[in-house]
Amino acid sequence: MLPTTPGRRARLLPLALPAAAVLAVSACGGGSEDSGGSAGAGASGETRTVEHARGETEVPADPQKVVVLEPVQLDTAVALGTVPVGAAMFDEAAGAPAYLGEEAADVQGVGTVPEPSVEKIAALEPDLILGTESRHSALYDRLSDVAPTVFMETQADPWQDNVGLVARALGDEEGAESLMDDYRARCGEIAEKYGTEGMTAQLVRPRDDVLTLYGPTSFAGSTLECAGFTTPEHDWEDISLDISPERALEAEADLVLVTADDVDDPEAVPPSVRENEDAFPELHTVDRSFWIAGVGPKGGMTVLDDLDRILEESDSFSAG
Template sequence: MPLLPPASPRFRRPALLVGLVLSAMVFSGCSAAATTAPAATDAAAAGTISVTHARGESEVPAQAKRVVVLEPVALDASVALGIVPVGAAVLNEAAGIPSYLGKEASGITSVGTVTEPNVEKIAALKPDLIIGTESRHSALYDQLSSVAPTVYLASQADPWKDNVKLVGKALGRVDEADTLLADYDARCNEVKTEFAVEGKTAQLIRPRDGLLTVYGPESFAGSTLECVGFTTPPRDWQNSISVDLSPEKVLEASADLVVVTTTDVDDPTTMPEAITANASSFPDVHLVDQSYWITGVGPMGGLKVLDDIESILRDAR
């Protein structure tokens, strides 16, 4: 049965908002102390913080206000932390900024794609911080650094929680990032406790370019399926988060639960023919929203994925 992604009532921000208020109070206190201290020379007192990242160490604004992000995890995490970027690279220009991020993100300017960000568009936004990725944007670092202080994640394939923490560091909101991840873990445990799916397998499939991309346990959504108790069917992941299969090998993607990404969960024709033609091998298959199962890497996307998993398991009862 196609799945209409539910709202995410459990995405709560009280703890985060409290953390932000406390952070502001602490920062204000530090600033006040700096006016009376005879020699306040540390970077924080000067309005910057030092961030160690994939390209070394950078001094960035302690409270960046005009942020440009070039990776989905940085976009999701920034919005979740209450700092809506002025610009973002997107996976697909036609799709634009993922709608699951909410109205507050609808005004973000696209600065190209994650694989080909446009430096001129970035510069035109006059950012005070840029967050990119070494694995994708290595050749652009010098150009970007000449525009604004730039922080690089090592790779989009790195454990997404580590990347969220680095984004939190770059934005001066380390504690708040930890809170977001703790909320995600708590939500995982809720679903795991309620449905007890240990011993069952689950596989995420993304149809694209005539192939079926299956995602492993180190991927964002794959790790979320595992965090609620599912196991990803074993295979050689070739040191990657995903592997492409030809439609002829579709049976290799079978599992107790199979979720297939689509841009329209209400359209059953978006289910790959290779799967519908082998229905007996896929007794429990569901369409899920690609905008957060694939492109929504981060705490907000994670909670949306967990809501979908919960709905699927509840409907199966």
């Protein structure tokens, strides 16, 4: 199980909910009406009832053409072998993140994560759409007219819970649990290898005029904690906290990781941190594309591999 920390405000829930509450299979040839008024079924004609942020929706038992609107949905679908036909991206021009591999290279962009295009989604003729209530609430009815639509509550929920919902929508909870078991096992390997228990770690994302610190319920923060680290205590604003550059010393920890688009750029670490290098003896830059945006089983394993590399090269965390 993933470790918990005092002050964590969101409880990490198991991937699977009781089957009777989540899933019902019906062998109806034409599909069933979902909560938004659309109907759809996969190649088999069977449907399942999935409970989600908007209620219950009949989805294809075997969806063939899936469109996703969140990074965790794209990552999880690819990890489960259901490569979406379309996805909203943070940077549509850049396409799917490279860490997802060649299988995701042909995923079509359907707008940005904050502003997906219903027209582009409809053109792909999907049989299942996955989105998020907190970001896409105003689009739900229009999306449901295109295809059965399942919404997560919010992208700020514990990402493991959102992986579970995606897996239920795709009909592969067992596959998702296997992926998360591998993730937890990799965490344990790193914790044991480097003796991270009792050590602190902090991920920092520089923005225009602030430093964003990521807390224990964020994707990166929970992964660092899964690998044995503890996040320094702060008054977290949900999953993170913005501080001014003048307060950079509040990011102090045994291991400090600063996100960057180019980890080799000497200017990637902001001046407010560079000028206090004595306070950050273990300071490393990490790739923002998966430490921040790589939410999901594949992203988690990519972050853990990168963490293993960093600790292997560190003077403070030599393998025992």
